[in-house]
Amino acid sequence: MLRALTVWLFAGFYTMPAVAAGCFPVAGSPAQVVPASLAAASLSDDATLRLTFLGHASFLIETAGGASAITDYNGFNRASFPPDIVTMNNAHSTHWTDNVEPGVAHVLRGWSAGGGIAEHDVVVDDLRVRNVPTSVRGRHGQEWANSNSIFVFEVEDLCVAHLGHLHHALEDYHLAELGVIDILLVPADGMWTMPHSTAAAVVDQIRPSVVVPMHYFGRGPLEDFLAALSPEWQVITSAEPSVEFSRLNLPFRTVIVLPGS
Numbered sequence: 001m002l003r004a005l006t007v008w009l010f011a012g013f014y015t016m017p018a019v020a021a022g023c024f025p026v027a028g029s030p031a032q033v034v035p036a037s038l039a040a041a042s043l044s045d046d047a048t049l050r051l052t053f054l055g056h057a058s059f060l061i062e063t064a065g066g067a068s069a070i071t072d073y074n075g076f077n078r079a080s081f082p083p084d085i086v087t088m089n090n091a092h093s094t095h096w097t098d099n100v101e102p103g104v105a106h107v108l109r110g111w112s113a114g115g116g117i118a119e120h121d122v123v124v125d126d127l128r129v130r131n132v133p134t135s136v137r138g139r140h141g142q143e144w145a146n147s148n149s150i151f152v153f154e155v156e157d158l159c160v161a162h163l164g165h166l167h168h169a170l171e172d173y174h175l176a177e178l179g180v181i182d183i184l185l186v187p188a189d190g191m192w193t194m195p196h197s198t199a200a201a202v203v204d205q206i207r208p209s210v211v212v213p214m215h216y217f218g219r220g221p222l223e224d225f226l227a228a229l230s231p232e233w234q235v236i237t238s239a240e241p242s243v244e245f246s247r248l249n250l251p252f253r254t255v256i257v258l259p260g261s
Contacts, residue, residue: 047244049155051183053258054079054241057089057215059162059185063155065126071151071162071185073097073107084124087131087151089164110149110164118149128154132177134166150178157247158182163202165215167194170205182250184208187215188225196221200228210245211255226255 043050043064052060054070058077061069070079073086074097082103089110100107108120110131121130131149148167153160161178162185170178184206186199192215194202203211211233216222226235237257 043244046246046248048158048246049153049160050242050244051160051212051258052079052242053212053214053260055260057162057164057185057187059212059214061127061153061155061160063125063127067125067127067155069127069129069153072164073100085122085127085129087129087149087162089149089151089162108151110151120149120151126155130154132174134164134170134174135168150174152178152181158245158250161185161206161208163187165192166202169194169198169201175205178206181206181208183210183212183245185212185214186225188213189216189221196225196228199225200230203229209250209252209254213255213257222257229255 043062048064050060050062052062054060054077056074056077057072058074059071060079060083061071067085068079068081068083069085069087070077070083071087072089074088078101082101084104085106085108086100086104087108087110088097105124106122106129108118108122108129108131110118110133112118117133118131122128130152132152134148134150148164150164150166151162153162159179159181160183161181164187166187184203186203187194188196188199211229213222213225216225226233233253233255234251235255235257236251238259241258241260243256243258
């Protein structure tokens with residue numbers, strides 16, 4: 001059965017339904033990025049969430065309410081404490097594991113072992129995590145439908161989307177299910193996931209306020225990804241692997257490069 005669309009796409013703009021009412025359009029003015037240290041500590045008073053790059057495609061997301069999640073959890077890119085939720089976008093060895101540390105309450109896999117469609121919608125305190133299924137495509141035309149998921153993390157009035165091991169541009173129904181995304185975590189390797197031109201096209205499709213590159217191997221692929229983006233994007237390189245966001249300090253059309261890939 002087809003997944004019900006949660007958002008209607010019209011004339012290039014998205015209107016969010018009640019179930020995702022916390023995700024509103026992005027802020028309209030530039031702001032400074034506030035780095036945060038890699039530690040299990042309280043967020044600053046004006047922060048909604050903390051994003052920490054753990055390496056490869058794994059990020060730790062922490063909320064002001066104390067909830068936490070790790071994306072593309074693989075067992076070795078871990079935090080110093082077990083999160084409430086782990087997501088695994090597809091069954092690739094560096095993006096998932098069956099050996100999940102004790103203390104994790106929710107293990108969300110982006111595919112269905114039975115060959116169906118994975119469907120997740122989990123709420124822990126002030127963090128909601130849901131998924132949008134996509135496909136994995138091989139280099140010789142193969143396609144494995146619904147074998148990857150984009151995971152969306154909703155925290156108060158901010159929405160973060162992790163593209164996972166995405167291999168292709170998105171269809172309208174993907175964009176409709178995603179809704180308005182403020183912070184987009186994008187694979188930038190240019191080879192194992194999607195070409196840099198396709199990754200840049202996906203950024204244009206989703207139109208986030210902030211892009212954070214991930215899943216790249218060396219400075220060369222990162223530079224090629226940055227060059228593929230529209231020149232309207234400003235690039236900030238952070239010395240720290242963590243950054244805190246709120247609606248008030250959300251940058252506009254900014255790429256934030258975090259160390260650790």
